Amino acid sequence: EPEVTQTPSHQVTQMGQEVILRCVPISNHLYFYWYRQILGQKVEFLVSFYNNEISEKSEIFDDQFSVERPDGSNFTLKIRSTKLEDSAMYFCASSEPTFVGQGYSSPLHFGNGTRLTVT
Amino acid sequence: DAKTTQPNSMESNEEEPVHLPCNHSTISGTDYIHWYRQLPSQGPEYVIHGLTSNVNNRMASLAIAEDRKSSTLILHRATLRDAAVYYCILTRDDKIIFGKGTRLHILP
Secondary structure (H helix, E strand, O other), rough: OOEEEEEEOOOOOOOOOOOOEEEEEEOOOEEEEEEEEEEOOEEEEEEEOOEEEEEEEEEOOOOOOOOOOOOOOOOEEEEEOOEEEEOEEEEEEEEOEEOOEEEOOOOEEEEEEEEEEEE | OOOEEEEOOOEOOOOOOOEEEEOOOOOOOOEEEEEEOOOOOOEEEEEEEEOOEEEOOOOEEEEOOOOEEEEEEEEEEOOOHHOOEEEEEEEEEOOOOOOOEEEEEEOO
């Protein structure tokens, strides 16, 4: 079964440095997402991306963050000037949208995440 | 997004069925009911979703109340691998918002 892959599995960086987290979504999917999960807390939505632009973002996704789909396969999350509180698991997801009537039902497929540790 | 209410935790014995409840009294007509789970040290995993009718797949069954104000995820025969946090989520667009979910413990 096709899957979403994320690299690296663990990234350690110093406060103030820039990091890029990489994801390879499932090949025929059209919607892409980033979520994060701080240790012991719930999974939080960061951003969704469709047709080469951000379709929605949360309050967490401020100017420190950016996303890009640099080629036909990769989807990246860049965090500029990392802070201690950015330490978390970052999950990438993708989906193939199916619109049924007025609703939306396509499931999201998640990768196993990148653990970011900011020291 | 409409709110869901789930028990914080549940226990079940291995090889027995598990019924995970979810209340969503403010559900709207276009909200789909999605269930995801998160196994330890893994990303969330899609389980099942539905709109009005009960649904079955290889992982589980979803029973939706006639008024759609509640639903139940049914694991027909729990294994130790089913120990996870289970999330009941309502969505009418492409965004999945996770709550705290139900932590399911499976007793051997």
